[in-house]
Amino acid sequence: MELAKYLPLAFFKINPNFEIMETSDKTSQQFLYGDSLLSVLDEGSHRKVLAYIQPEIPETELEVVMRTKEDPMAVFMLYVKWEKDIGFILCQKKGEQVDKVATQLQQLRTRLAETDFALLENKEALEEAMEQVNLLSAPFIALTTQVALIPLFGKLDENKLAAMESSILHRLYDSDYQLLLFDFTSIGEIEKEGLQKIIQFLDMIRLLGQEIIICGLNPDHATAIHQYTRFPAFITTSNLQNAIQQYVIKKIE
Numbered sequence: 001m002e003l004a005k006y007l008p009l010a011f012f013k014i015n016p017n018f019e020i021m022e023t024s025d026k027t028s029q030q031f032l033y034g035d036s037l038l039s040v041l042d043e044g045s046h047r048k049v050l051a052y053i054q055p056e057i058p059e060t061e062l063e064v065v066m067r068t069k070e071d072p073m074a075v076f077m078l079y080v081k082w083e084k085d086i087g088f089i090l091c092q093k094k095g096e097q098v099d100k101v102a103t104q105l106q107q108l109r110t111r112l113a114e115t116d117f118a119l120l121e122n123k124e125a126l127e128e129a130m131e132q133v134n135l136l137s138a139p140f141i142a143l144t145t146q147v148a149l150i151p152l153f154g155k156l157d158e159n160k161l162a163a164m165e166s167s168i169l170h171r172l173y174d175s176d177y178q179l180l181l182f183d184f185t186s187i188g189e190i191e192k193e194g195l196q197k198i199i200q201f202l203d204m205i206r207l208l209g210q211e212i213i214i215c216g217l218n219p220d221h222a223t224a225i226h227q228y229t230r231f232p233a234f235i236t237t238s239n240l241q242n243a244i245q246q247y248v249i250k251k252i253e
Helices: 002-006 025-030 043-052 094-136 158-172 192-208 219-228 240-252
Strands: 010-014 020-023 059-066 074-083 086-093 147-156 179-190 211-215 235-237
Touching: 002 020, 010 025, 020 025, 043 059, 074 094, 147 158, 147 192, 147 240, 158 192, 179 192, 179 219, 179 240, 192 211, 211 240, 235 240
Parallel strands: 147 179, 179 211, 211 235
Antiparallel strands: 010 020, 010 086, 059 074, 074 086
8 A cells, every 4th residue: 555645635544443554645744643543533523433433334434523733623524444454544624525516516617607608609600590591581583673583482480581571671672673573382381470471571562562473372372371361362373484474574575
């Protein structure tokens, strides 16, 4: 046990009579002691030590009061292990134990705060990316100076339409557009809230003076529309090609 002297805690190696056989350097730094372990213990802790530090109890932990060079009533935790008739005791001052736990808790709080900040950054980046996706799900494509195409993509929900409204109204403001083609060909699922939102939006555009053509509605779209609400009397065509041919090319010709 020559390495025992280098242990970072006070250490005692004893026999069943509590005679000290070996110590660590930390022991000499903390305590003034004699030949017996009892010499470093407050008398009030003798009975507890005599009862629980015995070869018949292979391992135990107990709290005792010890006399250190700085404090004659210092509270320590003793960690005891017996191998045959040799006892090995590590001593950790209770305050140091609390400080260690407090340090670990502070480190944990710091890591959690850093994690929360990273999650917040990721959340903000994700929200920004989702907003860009929503904007790209309804691009505004000018076909002529008076006609624009707005192809819709993906799931028709309230969040996507909120982003789309702002973008499209900005393009319509102080413009010469008279006809808008809304293409539903690439729309998948239509939610009730999304459908109500787009109907309100289309009505708003009509009030601004633009004419609206709805194209690309499939049977699933029609079923959802009739299930959720009454669709206003917009002009509809079966597909985008027919809409462009009938309402764009013919006007140019």
